[in-house]
Structures are given as structure tokens and as C-alpha cells.
Amino acid sequence: MTRNLEKCLKLVEEDRAITSPAAKVPYYPLVVKKGRGAVIEDVDGNAYIDLLSSAGAINTGHCHPRVVEAIKKQAEDLILYTHVYMYHEPIIDLTKELIAISPGDYRKRVFYGLCGSDANDGAIKMARTYKKRPKILSFIRSYHGSTYGALSLSGVSLPMHRGLGPLLPEIYHVPYPDPYRPPVPGMSPDQVSDYCIDYIRTAFSNHIPADEVAAVFIEPIQGDAGLVVPPKKFLQDLRKLCDENGILLFSEEVQQGFGRTGKWFGIENFDVVPDAIILGKAIASGLPLGGCVARAELMDEWEAPSHLFTAAGSPVCCAAAVATIGVIRDENLLQHTAELGASVKARFEEMQKKYELIGDVRGIGLSIGVDLVKNRDTRERHREAAAKIAYRAWEKGLLLSFFSGSVLRIQPPLVVTKEQMDVALDRIEESIEDFVKGRIPDSVLETVKGW
Ligand SMILES: Cc1ncc(COP(=O)(O)O)c(C=O)c1O
Structure with a gap:
């Protein structure tokens, strides 16, 4: 978790001062430099598995040859x-x-x-x-x-x-x-x-x-x-x-x-x-x-x-x-997406049995939402959990976001491999565990705005 973010932080400051805030819903100070397939790299050389696909715009993976x-x-x-x-x-x-x-x-x-x-x-x-x-x-x-x-x-x-x-x-x-x-x-x-x-x-x-x-x-x-x-x-x-x-x-x-x-x-x-x-x-x-x-x-x-x-x-x-x-x-991405999506969803459903916090797991293919709630009966959205878990996942090398206040957004490029998704799912589970154990500080909430 001790990553060098020197260039990222400097560029984020520069950007904030001169671009319109109306177009910005930030999660963390990630300045993207390169992308290949389902992995992106920031300007400090840190690599992340991308679960967002640039808001669903990169289904074929970054820079497909x-x-x-x-x-x-x-x-x-x-x-x-x-x-x-x-x-x-x-x-x-x-x-x-x-x-x-x-x-x-x-x-x-x-x-x-x-x-x-x-x-x-x-x-x-x-x-x-x-x-x-x-x-x-x-x-x-x-x-x-x-x-x-x-x-x-x-x-x-x-x-x-x-x-x-x-x-x-x-x-x-x-x-x-x-x-x-x-x-x-x-x-x-x-x-x-x-x-x-x-x-x-x-x-x-x-x-x-x-x-x-x-x-x-x-x-x-x-x-x-x-x-x-x-x-x-x-x-x-x-x-x-x-x-x-x-x-x-x-x-x-x-x-x-x-x-x-x-x-x-x-x-x-x-x-x-x-x-x-x-x-x-x-x-x-x-x-x-x-x-x-x-x-x-x-x-x-x-x-x-x-x-x-x-x-x-x-x-x-x-x-x-x-x-x-x-x-x-x-590349048979339709079949790959259907099969991998079903197994990713099943893994979240397993997590749901373990963590009260996961109210609902839904979606089709690689368009999966994991809805975090304060209480399974009232289904009240748990924004703090979503923000902290997304932030901790980023610290662990994932690009994970959320929308609607409480829903983790799992939309990786469709070329993502089973192995990459297994790593991503392990890290998400660790991040959920960290949240449940109170190991993610409130200070991260100052950085994460979210959709
Ligand atoms: C369902 C849907 N429609 C339309 C749009 C707008 O697309 P764009 O931002 O490329 O104009 C979005 C963007 O998030 C979207 O999710």
C-alpha cells in the first residue's frame, strides 16, 4: 500500500485548478498514462486492474492492437x-x-x-x-x-x-x-x-x-x-x-x-x-x-x-x-462475457452470504452491481461503505468505482481474463473485510466523491 503517487498528486492539483469541476466526479487521484487490455498504468508506474472500462467505453480492452x-x-x-x-x-x-x-x-x-x-x-x-x-x-x-x-x-x-x-x-x-x-x-x-x-x-x-x-x-x-x-x-x-x-x-x-x-x-x-x-x-x-x-x-x-x-x-x-x-x-467476447460474468456474479453471491453489508448482487454478463446496505431489511444505501471499499480497492491495485451512492460497479473490459478477475475479486473481498473491521479511515471520504 506504500505506492509512489508523486506525479499523480502533482498533476491532479494542476488539473483541479484549471479544468471545470462540473465535469468531474473523482474517486481517487489516478492519472492514467497507459492501458493494455484490462490493465491500466498511472504516471508513477502503478498498475491497476480496470473494473470500469472508462465508464463502459472500452469493451475490447485498452489499446486493442x-x-x-x-x-x-x-x-x-x-x-x-x-x-x-x-x-x-x-x-x-x-x-x-x-x-x-x-x-x-x-x-x-x-x-x-x-x-x-x-x-x-x-x-x-x-x-x-x-x-x-x-x-x-x-x-x-x-x-x-x-x-x-x-x-x-x-x-x-x-x-x-x-x-x-x-x-x-x-x-x-x-x-x-x-x-x-x-x-x-x-x-x-x-x-x-x-x-x-x-x-x-x-x-x-x-x-x-x-x-x-x-x-x-x-x-x-x-x-x-x-x-x-x-x-x-x-x-x-x-x-x-x-x-x-x-x-x-x-x-x-x-x-x-x-x-x-x-x-x-x-x-x-x-x-x-x-x-x-x-x-x-x-x-x-x-x-x-x-x-x-x-x-x-x-x-x-x-x-x-x-x-x-x-x-x-x-x-x-x-x-x-x-x-x-x-x-x-x-475473439468470442459475447460467450466469454456471459460465462465469466456468471462466475463473477456467483463469487459475489458467495460474499453476500458472509457479509450482511451486501444487500443485492445483480446484473447480466460483465455488467454487475453489488449493492451495499446499512440494513438488509430497510435496504438503506451504504454510501460510506461503497466509498471506503472503492478507495481501499484502488490502494490494492484495482480501479473500482460505485454509482447510485451504494452500488459497486463491476464493468471490466470484456477481454479481462478469469485470472485477472480472480485477483480482482480477492482484493475486493479483502477491502470489504477491511471495511467491516473498521480498518479504513474516514479521511478517504474527503477524496472520494463518486456518482
Ligand atoms: C445509459 C447512458 N446513456 C447515455 C450516456 C451519455 O453518454 P456520453 O457521456 O458518451 O454522451 C451515458 C453515459 O454515462 C449512459 O450511461
């Missing part, structure tokens, strides 16, 4: 010629790939942007224009991004909203089914599901006319809310409800897409076919790219210039994305 090669090769030929005015091959190659791997046996089209946030904004515009209806439904405690449209869809953080209004009008938030913290204690997952569907039905018959609703935006697993996995029944009933009312269903895959759950897209775990998927983060292994694959008719008549960005779908980002899809496919 095939992705690096694709970027270099494309950058030598052409970095950008805007697709707004011209055409280029990498965007066509990527579009064909996305159409092939995305759910839905229907004709599709794709639009691009620069990140997950603007992909959501584009999807709002697309839905409103196509349906000629103004209203949108999204979910309480969802996170869709930081642009005004995406922020208006979101509902998980007060500081994110406070003082920023007016937001986009006609966006309505409804409850997301959380089986661990149900609206009424003791409800079964099916009852939670029915409660949330009934809530929407009630809204439709009282204050949100269904025939004015263009689309429902849903994360197949609510990521920043703490990896809340909805009952399968809910997504299936939601699909039916949308169909009954001519409403589009969009699966927001920015965090759960590109193999994170052991399938190409999170929604596939629920046997539901959405009308569009919204993409970002891992699509280009870290280069800025986002977009949306949708039923073609949603875009067939969409007039220019309704939604475009100069650098959206740049040749370099598209080449990186084609390589990313190739790596996930050729």
Missing part, C-alpha cells in the same frame, strides 16, 4: 471529410455491420453523432418528426447524457438538473421497475412490473394522451441508477403497451451495448425487439462516436439538415468501430 492498427491506417489516409457533404467507405462498412448485429428483422437505417448524449437527442428529433407527436416517455432514475435533450430524458441526479431549466418540454418520467427496492415493500418482481405498467396506463387515461406520445426511451438495464435489472415481463408488457398505442420503443444501449451483457445489445436478454437502438460509448473502443440504428421508415423521409454534425461518423471513428465489432466477434 487491432483497433489501434485500424485507427493508424485510417488516419494515414483520411481523418475527416464530413459525411454531411461527401461519402466515405468506413461509414458504409460500419453501417452494414451495425445493421447486421442489431436486433430486429426489418429494414434499417443508421444516423451518427459524437457520443451517447447527442444520439439520444437525435432519437428524440427522429421520433417526434416521424410520429408527428410531441410527447416522450422516459424513466425516473435513468441517465441518458448531458446535452439538453439527453438531460431532459434523464432523472437520476439533482445537481445535473438544478438551475438548468427550462429543459425540453413534453418529456414525462415514469417509474422504472426495481425489484430490489419495489414501490411497495414485499412486492414480487412481477408485481413491481405490473405496478409500473399500470402507472403508465393510468397516465395515459388521465394526463398523458397516448396518441400524443411518440416514443418510450428505456435502458434495458438502468445503468447509473445502480445497474437495476427490470423483470423480463416488464419489457415485454411495455412492448405490448407501445404496440397498442402506436408508440415507438427505443432501447438505449449506450452503456449496455456492444457485448457488455454477453449479447450484442442488452435488450436481447429480454426477448423484445425495439424500434431503434441508441448507441455510444463502446462502439468505437474509446473514440468519439454515437448513433442510432432504427426501422428505416423512421428516417426514410427525414429531411436534411434536421440532424447532423460536422465530425459525426468520421472515417477514423468508423474504422475503429468496424475493428471493435470484429474483435468482439472474432
Whole structure:
């Protein structure tokens, strides 16, 4: 635990003085220098097993040689010629790939942007224009991004909203089914599901006319809310409800897409076919790219210039994305993620038997949340435990974070090996033990802010 952090601490001070605090949710003074696979190294030469994947953006692992090669090769030929005015091959190659791997046996089209946030904004515009209806439904405690449209869809953080209004009008938030913290204690997952569907039905018959609703935006697993996995029944009933009312269903895959759950897209775990998927983060292994694959008719008549960005779908980002899809496919990362994810979850479930503190273990594939509580009956979130354990794990050579105040976030690059995960899990268990024994000082709470 006696690591040299000299350069890290100095650079953190410099950064703090000159960059905007509005973009910073720090956990510890980690200044990243290099990354390979599931391991990163800081500027002082300390190595960490990465359980965060740069917020779920690096599914193929840091600097995967095939992705690096694709970027270099494309950058030598052409970095950008805007697709707004011209055409280029990498965007066509990527579009064909996305159409092939995305759910839905229907004709599709794709639009691009620069990140997950603007992909959501584009999807709002697309839905409103196509349906000629103004209203949108999204979910309480969802996170869709930081642009005004995406922020208006979101509902998980007060500081994110406070003082920023007016937001986009006609966006309505409804409850997301959380089986661990149900609206009424003791409800079964099916009852939670029915409660949330009934809530929407009630809204439709009282204050949100269904025939004015263009689309429902849903994360197949609510990521920043703490990896809340909805009952399968809910997504299936939601699909039916949308169909009954001519409403589009969009699966927001920015965090759960590109193999994170052991399938190409999170929604596939629920046997539901959405009308569009919204993409970002891992699509280009870290280069800025986002977009949306949708039923073609949603875009067939969409007039220019309704939604475009100069650098959206740049040749370099598209080449990186084609390589990313190739790596996930050729290295069997979907199967690896499903198998390794199941064993990681089982190990946390074993820990849960030992530590009262672990209230819930949930997730699919390598998208696992470990919810820490003060009391298993009340399920009160244990923020102090999450912060101290994440900090101690960092001291032990892991990049472990938490969100929603209490949920340890286990989202390593999908290339992480079983051996690396075994080491990581041992260190997490030691950190939990340290917390339980009162061996982590309160002073660490000054450093960890967390999501
Ligand atoms: C589910 C989800 N949607 C959208 C976003 C926004 O993506 P970006 O920050 O790349 O714009 C995020 C980012 O955390 C996310 O988790």
C-alpha cells in the first residue's frame, strides 16, 4: 500500500485548478498514462486492474492492437471529410455491420453523432418528426447524457438538473421497475412490473394522451441508477403497451451495448425487439462516436439538415468501430462475457452470504452491481461503505468505482481474463473485510466523491 503517487498528486492539483469541476466526479487521484487490455498504468508506474472500462467505453480492452492498427491506417489516409457533404467507405462498412448485429428483422437505417448524449437527442428529433407527436416517455432514475435533450430524458441526479431549466418540454418520467427496492415493500418482481405498467396506463387515461406520445426511451438495464435489472415481463408488457398505442420503443444501449451483457445489445436478454437502438460509448473502443440504428421508415423521409454534425461518423471513428465489432466477434467476447460474468456474479453471491453489508448482487454478463446496505431489511444505501471499499480497492491495485451512492460497479473490459478477475475479486473481498473491521479511515471520504 506504500505506492509512489508523486506525479499523480502533482498533476491532479494542476488539473483541479484549471479544468471545470462540473465535469468531474473523482474517486481517487489516478492519472492514467497507459492501458493494455484490462490493465491500466498511472504516471508513477502503478498498475491497476480496470473494473470500469472508462465508464463502459472500452469493451475490447485498452489499446486493442487491432483497433489501434485500424485507427493508424485510417488516419494515414483520411481523418475527416464530413459525411454531411461527401461519402466515405468506413461509414458504409460500419453501417452494414451495425445493421447486421442489431436486433430486429426489418429494414434499417443508421444516423451518427459524437457520443451517447447527442444520439439520444437525435432519437428524440427522429421520433417526434416521424410520429408527428410531441410527447416522450422516459424513466425516473435513468441517465441518458448531458446535452439538453439527453438531460431532459434523464432523472437520476439533482445537481445535473438544478438551475438548468427550462429543459425540453413534453418529456414525462415514469417509474422504472426495481425489484430490489419495489414501490411497495414485499412486492414480487412481477408485481413491481405490473405496478409500473399500470402507472403508465393510468397516465395515459388521465394526463398523458397516448396518441400524443411518440416514443418510450428505456435502458434495458438502468445503468447509473445502480445497474437495476427490470423483470423480463416488464419489457415485454411495455412492448405490448407501445404496440397498442402506436408508440415507438427505443432501447438505449449506450452503456449496455456492444457485448457488455454477453449479447450484442442488452435488450436481447429480454426477448423484445425495439424500434431503434441508441448507441455510444463502446462502439468505437474509446473514440468519439454515437448513433442510432432504427426501422428505416423512421428516417426514410427525414429531411436534411434536421440532424447532423460536422465530425459525426468520421472515417477514423468508423474504422475503429468496424475493428471493435470484429474483435468482439472474432475473439468470442459475447460467450466469454456471459460465462465469466456468471462466475463473477456467483463469487459475489458467495460474499453476500458472509457479509450482511451486501444487500443485492445483480446484473447480466460483465455488467454487475453489488449493492451495499446499512440494513438488509430497510435496504438503506451504504454510501460510506461503497466509498471506503472503492478507495481501499484502488490502494490494492484495482480501479473500482460505485454509482447510485451504494452500488459497486463491476464493468471490466470484456477481454479481462478469469485470472485477472480472480485477483480482482480477492482484493475486493479483502477491502470489504477491511471495511467491516473498521480498518479504513474516514479521511478517504474527503477524496472520494463518486456518482
Ligand atoms: C445509459 C447512458 N446513456 C447515455 C450516456 C451519455 O453518454 P456520453 O457521456 O458518451 O454522451 C451515458 C453515459 O454515462 C449512459 O450511461
